[in-house]
Amino acid sequence: MTEKVDILVIGAGPAGIVSAVTARKYYADKQILVMKSIENGVIPCGIPYMFVSLKDPDENKLGNDALKKNNIDVVVDEAVKIKRDEKIVETKNNKKYYYEKLILAIGSLPVVPPIPGIDKQGVYPIFKDMNYLNDSIERIKKTKNIVILGGGFIGIEFADEISKIKGLNVYLVEMLPHLLENSFDPEFSQMVEEKLKTKGVTVLTNTRIEELLGNEKIEKIRLSNGKELPADSVILGVASAPNTQLATEAGLDLGKGKGIWVDEYMRTVDPDIFAVGDCAGKRDFYTRRDVAVMLASTATAEARIAGANLYKLKVIRENKGTIAIYSTYLDGLVLGSAGLTENSAKKEGFEIVTGIFNGVDKHPATLPGASKIKIKLIFSKQSRILLGGQVSGGISCGEMINLIGIAIQKGMLSVELETLQMATHPCLTSAPTVYPIVLAAQNAFNKA
Amino acid sequence: MTEKVDILVIGAGPAGIVSAVTARKYYADKQILVMKSIENGVIPCGIPYMFVSLKDPDENKLGNDALKKNNIDVVVDEAVKIKRDEKIVETKNNKKYYYEKLILAIGSLPVVPPIPGIDKQGVYPIFKDMNYLNDSIERIKKTKNIVILGGGFIGIEFADEISKIKGLNVYLVEMLPHLLENSFDPEFSQMVEEKLKTKGVTVLTNTRIEELLGNEKIEKIRLSNGKELPADSVILGVASAPNTQLATEAGLDLGKGKGIWVDEYMRTVDPDIFAVGDCAGKRDFYTRRDVAVMLASTATAEARIAGANLYKLKVIRENKGTIAIYSTYLDGLVLGSAGLTENSAKKEGFEIVTGIFNGVDKHPATLPGASKIKIKLIFSKQSRILLGGQVSGGISCGEMINLIGIAIQKGMLSVELETLQMATHPCLTSAPTVYPIVLAAQNAFNKA
Numbered sequence: 001m002t003e004k005v006d007i008l009v010i011g012a013g014p015a016g017i018v019s020a021v022t023a024r025k026y027y028a029d030k031q032i033l034v035m036k037s038i039e040n041g042v043i044p045c046g047i048p049y050m051f052v053s054l055k056d057p058d059e060n061k062l063g064n065d066a067l068k069k070n071n072i073d074v075v076v077d078e079a080v081k082i083k084r085d086e087k088i089v090e091t092k093n094n095k096k097y098y099y100e101k102l103i104l105a106i107g108s109l110p111v112v113p114p115i116p117g118i119d120k121q122g123v124y125p126i127f128k129d130m131n132y133l134n135d136s137i138e139r140i141k142k143t144k145n146i147v148i149l150g151g152g153f154i155g156i157e158f159a160d161e162i163s164k165i166k167g168l169n170v171y172l173v174e175m176l177p178h179l180l181e182n183s184f185d186p187e188f189s190q191m192v193e194e195k196l197k198t199k200g201v202t203v204l205t206n207t208r209i210e211e212l213l214g215n216e217k218i219e220k221i222r223l224s225n226g227k228e229l230p231a232d233s234v235i236l237g238v239a240s241a242p243n244t245q246l247a248t249e250a251g252l253d254l255g256k257g258k259g260i261w262v263d264e265y266m267r268t269v270d271p272d273i274f275a276v277g278d279c280a281g282k283r284d285f286y287t288r289r290d291v292a293v294m295l296a297s298t299a300t301a302e303a304r305i306a307g308a309n310l311y312k313l314k315v316i317r318e319n320k321g322t323i324a325i326y327s328t329y330l331d332g333l334v335l336g337s338a339g340l341t342e343n344s345a346k347k348e349g350f351e352i353v354t355g356i357f358n359g360v361d362k363h364p365a366t367l368p369g370a371s372k373i374k375i376k377l378i379f380s381k382q383s384r385i386l387l388g389g390q391v392s393g394g395i396s397c398g399e400m401i402n403l404i405g406i407a408i409q410k411g412m413l414s415v416e417l418e419t420l421q422m423a424t425h426p427c428l429t430s431a432p433t434v435y436p437i438v439l440a441a442q443n444a445f446n447k448a
Numbered sequence: 449m450t451e452k453v454d455i456l457v458i459g460a461g462p463a464g465i466v467s468a469v470t471a472r473k474y475y476a477d478k479q480i481l482v483m484k485s486i487e488n489g490v491i492p493c494g495i496p497y498m499f500v501s502l503k504d505p506d507e508n509k510l511g512n513d514a515l516k517k518n519n520i521d522v523v524v525d526e527a528v529k530i531k532r533d534e535k536i537v538e539t540k541n542n543k544k545y546y547y548e549k550l551i552l553a554i555g556s557l558p559v560v561p562p563i564p565g566i567d568k569q570g571v572y573p574i575f576k577d578m579n580y581l582n583d584s585i586e587r588i589k590k591t592k593n594i595v596i597l598g599g600g601f602i603g604i605e606f607a608d609e610i611s612k613i614k615g616l617n618v619y620l621v622e623m624l625p626h627l628l629e630n631s632f633d634p635e636f637s638q639m640v641e642e643k644l645k646t647k648g649v650t651v652l653t654n655t656r657i658e659e660l661l662g663n664e665k666i667e668k669i670r671l672s673n674g675k676e677l678p679a680d681s682v683i684l685g686v687a688s689a690p691n692t693q694l695a696t697e698a699g700l701d702l703g704k705g706k707g708i709w710v711d712e713y714m715r716t717v718d719p720d721i722f723a724v725g726d727c728a729g730k731r732d733f734y735t736r737r738d739v740a741v742m743l744a745s746t747a748t749a750e751a752r753i754a755g756a757n758l759y760k761l762k763v764i765r766e767n768k769g770t771i772a773i774y775s776t777y778l779d780g781l782v783l784g785s786a787g788l789t790e791n792s793a794k795k796e797g798f799e800i801v802t803g804i805f806n807g808v809d810k811h812p813a814t815l816p817g818a819s820k821i822k823i824k825l826i827f828s829k830q831s832r833i834l835l836g837g838q839v840s841g842g843i844s845c846g847e848m849i850n851l852i853g854i855a856i857q858k859g860m861l862s863v864e865l866e867t868l869q870m871a872t873h874p875c876l877t878s879a880p881t882v883y884p885i886v887l888a889a890q891n892a893f894n895k896a
Contacts, residue, residue, distance in 0.1 A: 014881050021881075025894040046812055046874045059814045066881070297872045297880035304890070305867055319867045329875040336871055364494055366507045398876025399847035405870055406851055410858045419753055419767045422853055423784055424745045426494045427777040428846025432745035433462050433469075433514070442752070446473040 002096040005033040007310060008089060010079045010246075011105030012036035013044065013128065015277025015299035017066055019103045022307025024070040026314060033097070034067055035089075037078040040130035044296050047126060048157040050137055052164045057134055079106075082250035084270055101272055101310045104247060104260065105303065108240035108278035108294055113149075117212030125236045126154065143232030147171045147221055149209060151179035153328055154237035156192055160330045163199040170201045171229055175208045182344070183326060183337040185376065188390050195330050240294050242279045255281030257290035264317050266306035274310065276302040285321035285408070286340065286387065287348065293322050325405045327398050332371075336401025339388030339408045342378055351381040355414075355444025361396050363424070363431035373397065375436040377404070377417075379444050384414045391436075396429065403437060417441035450544040453481040455758060456537060458527045458694075459553030460484035461492065461576065463725025463747035465514055467551045470755025472518040474762060481545070482515055483537075485526040488578035492744050495574060496605040498585055500612045505582055527554075530698035532718055549720055549758045552695060552708065553751065556688035556726035556742055561597075565660030573684045574602065591680030595619045595669055597657060599627035601776055602685035604640055608778045611647040619650045619677055621657055630792070631774060631785040633824065636838050643778050688742050690727045703729030705738035712765050714754035722758065724750040733769035733856070734788065734835065735796065741772050773853045775846050780819075784849025787836030787856045790826055799829040803862075803892025809844050811872070811879035821845065823884040825852070825865075827892050832862045839884075844877065851885060865889035 007027070009020045012034050020034050041062040042050075050057035064074045078092040082102070089097045110125035112118055122143070124136045140146060146162055148155050151174030159172045172179070178189035179196075193203050208224035212234065221231045242259040252268045252275075253261040259281030266274045275281075277299030284291040301319070308315035327336040345352045355377045362370040371394030378388040389404035391397045407417060418441045424432040455475070457468045460482050468482050489510040490498075498505035512522045526540040530550070537545045558573035560566055570591070572584045588594060594610055596603045599622030607620045620627070626637035627644075641651050656672035660682065669679045690707040700716045700723075701709040707729030714722045723729075725747030732739045749767070756763040775784040793800045803825045810818040819842030826836040837852035839845045855865060866889045872880040 014879075018881050022890070025890065043812060043874070043879065045872065045880075049815070049874055053815065054812065055814070059812045295880075297870055297883070300880040300883070301867055301869050301886075304886070308866075315863045315866055317867055318861065318864045319869065323869055325869055325871040327871040327873040327876050329873055334876060338871065364491060364502065364507045366503070367497070367501065395843050395876060396847045398871070398873060399844045399851060402870045402877075403847060403851050403854060406854050406858075406860075406868065409864075409869060410854075410860070412854075412858070413766065415763045416766045416857075418756075418763055419749055419765055420854065421749050421767065421771055421773055421857060422745055422850045423773040423775040423786065423846070424493065425775040425777055425846060426491070426497055428775050428782060428843060429850075431462075431491065432493075432743075432748040433466050435745070435748070438749075438752070442470070442473065 002088060002098050004098045006030035006100045007032040007103070008097055008099035009034045009103040009105060010089070011107055012041055012074070013062065013105060013107050013277065013299070014296040015107070015303045016103070016105035017062070018300040018303035019105055019276055019307045020072045021066055021070050022304045023310055024072060026308045027311060032072045034072055034074050035077055035079060035091070036074065038129045039076050042128050042130050042133060044128055047133060048154070048161045050133060051141070051161045053161065057137065058130070061130055079246055082246060084250055084273070087272065101274070103306055104273065104275040104279055105277050106243045106246060106279045109243050110236060111239040111241050112236060113238055115209055115212060117214070117218070120212055120214055120218045121216050122218035122232060123212065123234045123236065140233045140235070141165065145169045145171070145230040146233045146235065147173060147229060147231045148235045148237055149173050150237035150239070151176070151205065152182070152237060153180070153326060156180065156196065156330065157328060158235055158237060159196055159201045160199065163196070163201050171204065172196065172201055173204045173207050173209055173223070175206070177206050179203065179205065183324060183341065184335065184390055185342045188335060188392055191333060191392055192330060192335065195333050199331060240278065244279060247275065247279070255290045257281050257292045259292070265309045265313060266302055274306040276306045282322040285323040288321055291322060293324050295326060297325065298322055319409055323405065323408055325401065327401050332394070334393055334395060334397040336391045336397050338401050338405040340378055341388055341390065342376070345378055345387055350387060352387065353379050353381045353444050355379065355440040355442070357436045357440040357443055359430045359434050359436045359439070361394050361430060362428070363426050367426060373430065373436050375440045377437070377440045377444060379414050384445070386412050386414070386417065400437070414441045414444055450536060450546050452546045454478035454548045455480040455551070456545055456547040457482045457551040457553060458537070459555055460489055460522070461510065461553060461555050461725065461747070462744040463555070463751045464551070464553035465510070466748045466751035467553055467724055467755045468520045469514055469518050470752050471758055472520060474756045475759060479521070481521045481523060483523050483525055483527060483539070486577045487524050490576050490578050490581060492576055495581060496602070496609045498581060499589070499609045501609065505585065506578070509578055527694055530694060532698055532721070535720065549722070551754055552721065552723040552727055553725050554691045554694060554727045557691050558684060559687040559689050560684060561686055563657055563660060565662070565666070568660055568662055568666040569664050570666035570680060571660065571682045571684065588681045588683070589613065593617045593619070593678040594681045594683065595621060595677060595679045596683045596685055597621050598685035598687070599624070599653065600630070600685060601628070601774060604628065604644065604778065605776060606683055606685060607644055607649045608647065611644070611649050617650070618648065619652060620644065621652045621655050621671070623654070623656045625654050627651065627653065631772060631789065632783065632838055633790045636783055636840055639781060639840055640778060640783065643781050647779060688726065692727060695723065695727070703738045705729050705740045707740070713757045713761060714750055722754040724754045730770040733771040736769055739770060741770050743774060745773065746770055767857055771853065771856055773849065775849050780842070782841055782843060782845040784839045784845050786849050786853040788826055789836055789838065790824070793826050793835055798835060800835065801827050801829045801892050803827065803888040803890070805884045805888040805891055807878045807882050807884045807887070809842050809878060810876070811874050815874060821878065821884050823888045825885070825888045825892055827862050832893070834860050834862070834865065848885070862889045862892055
């Protein structure tokens with residue numbers, strides 16, 4: 001028998017949950033069902049902190065509370081086929097669901113690089129599955145030599161977290177010249193490299209893994225420089241790929257970035273099927289080229305657009321294209337990046353000017369707990385529009401990068417930032433005389 | 449003999465310093481002189497923290513380092529007359545300075561309310577003079593019963609700071625129904641009132657001081673409710689008035705807000721004389737009516753506009769009118785306000801809708817050090833433009849209020865905030881699924 005639902009959401013990660021909850025706000029009378037393939041999901045960005053920082057890894061569970069509170073039904077099952085002509089989804093448990101509107105929030109899958117020996121025991125891709133992660137973490141903790149492959153956000157946060165466990169040797173291997181190479185310019189990446197080194201992590205940049213050695217179980221790895229590292233566990237933090245099989249089998253188009261093609265309102269080529277989050281294609285904010293940005297925050301922004309616009313276009317998207325905007329935290333050091341870096345802007349062909357300012361996050365700087373702040377803004381040289389920014393410092397940088405993010409999304413000019421009105425307080429911010437974003441903007445076109 | 453200077457800045461508070469430093473950036477060849485009437489000034493917003501938080505009150509000194517580093521001359525003297533026809537400033541030390549461009553950054557003076565007995569010993573207005581403040585603080589610390597008059601930012605921060613000293617009785621007296629009445633709606637003011645009460649401060653709202661009693665020295669005060677309070681020290685945190693005597697004597701106009709009248713580029717009616725900071729008039733961001741906003745951050749924003757535009761209009765002011773934007777910190781509780789409150793918007797005649805969201809500043813919320821966040825956004829009902837916002841929570845709110853401030857200054861719509869792309873991180877922000885500014889915007893027009 002076919003069950004009829006108004007809105008069917010496949011996937012219960014951040015994108016799925018936010019799509020459903022937003023749809024509830026805008027379409028109070030519709031029946032909404034969320035289908036999840038895994039009983040216990042996790043908060044994706046909390047995964048590294050399941051090792052030590054969270055007393056109980058189950059605190060990182062992504063449960064159904066928000067859904068239930070909003071009168072949204074949940075079923076644990078896996079969609080295996082979309083019959084678009086009948087508007088029916090078939091599942092692993094042999095159920096059929098007829099939908100009015102379908103939202104695909106089916107996420108991404110960790111990329112397992114084709115390195116010889118990668119299939120040995122002791123190699124852990126990061127699947128967003130609570131039971132799998134709990135089991136993996138217990139195994140990893142019992143080993144001695146841990147190699148993390150990939151120096152992006154996932155890799156550095158795992159390295160930082162695992163370094164808190166005494167007696168383990170942690171190696172972080174990255175093939176590019178610097179950690180976080182795609183999100184930060186070298187002067188910021190170096191702070192991360194130094195921080196991890198002080199925490200006892202062996203950081204190997206410009207280095208590839210050639211082969212994983214051992215019998216059934218991994219024992220050591222051979223590097224591109226010919227050296228070998230002992231390795232009992234290898235964590236894969238390399239990349240993820242959009243999960244699109246269900247969509248392509250249903251004849252939905254993909255974009256050039258390999259995600260499911262969607263328009264400005266997250267509609268696929270089928271007007272009754274939406275795609276959001278990691279599985280969906282994204283267009284770059286600056287060039288509208290297809291890009292691969294996979295972040296929970298991006299996913300939720302898309303989910304809000306989809307959820308509000310399922311039946312009618314209600315929430316007009318003023319916010320064009322996707323920017324990369326992240327923050328990370330390493331044992332007291334906060335880094336944030338929004339939009340283009342100096343390097344990425346140049347590669348894309350922009351003619352740029354940068355403005356840098358070094359300050360302190362309290363005033364006077366001698367107040368207890370003050371941290372140094374470094375900020376770098378990247379402007380278009382001719383049009384003077386803000387293209388990107390990077391910050392490092394203390395806790396306040398977590399929201400300061402969002403300030404830069406809003407300025408980018410509003411296409412703000414250097415003069416607007418230079419004359420910005422802001423709140424300052426001795427215990428909370430830099431002094432008003434030297435507020436970092438303002439001074440960096442001023443310095444960009446008036447080198448200090 | 450008359451000394452000739454290109455740019456003469458009178459005043460060396462935040463507005464004076466930033467005017468001079470900015471002028472140096474834009475006019476490298478000009479000779480700049482800053483005249484200060486007091487040898488040792490102070491960082492204004494740091495004054496409360498000179499009691500306890502700063503190991504040495506001298507850490508709060510506003511020195512000449514920034515000026516000297518930028519090749520700006522400094523003289524300790526007091527301007528007593530501006531002869532506009534000759535472009536000459538005469539000083540207390542009988543010097544004469546010829547200027548090409550003159551910047552008045554002469555600040556404000558604390559208002560001493562006309563209460564009987566206000567002239568007794570033991571009553572302390574807040575003058576921004578290091579020697580005076582150091583002396584006053586030493587005296588106040590030796591007393592037992594301290595009454596703070598005025599429940600605005602200055603008053604509450606003094607109350608919080610002094611409550612850290614054991615054995616003193618601290619009373620905070622405010623004539624309005626709530627503390628911070630002009631900057632926050634009651635649900636936020638109440639948090640401040642509760643916080644101060646837990647710190648042992650006696651908070652008396654809806655209360656006036658009728659008379660200060662004692663012989664030469666203050667001994668007690670009589671309140672509007674007929675009760676009496678013991679009082680050895682009374683700190684005046686009531687209000688400040690623009691310091692305009694020098695300007696009016698020179699025939700410069702004042703605005704309706706009692707500050708020196710200035711145009712969009714901080715030019716007085718005399719095109720060679722600029723006024724910035726507390727002494728200068730301000731036009732409201734929403735109505736362009738004259739308003740009295742006296743904040744160091746506002747002063748520095750004006751100073752940057754003046755400094756860059758002394759000889760040519762270089763930095764076009766995109767940022768129209770003044771918003772009130774502040775933050776404060778009370779023993780772990782952070783509050784921020786930007787733009788209009790619900791009450792002030794209604795009084796001004798705006799038709800509004802508010803959106804509220806209660807969240808946590810980390811995710812999962814069980815991570816160590818997580819604080820609750822409350823956010824309230826005020827929108828125009830018809831045009832859906834953001835008019836104001838208030839936040840309470842932990843350290844991250846210090847910059848979160850600046851995010852709201854940028855959104856106000858850019859006239860952002862609810863849909864723009866609802867679809868905002870932001871960075872989130874477990875240790876730094878709320879979860880992306882429930883990012884507070886986004887959810888408050890969504891809730892405004894879709895009541896949860």
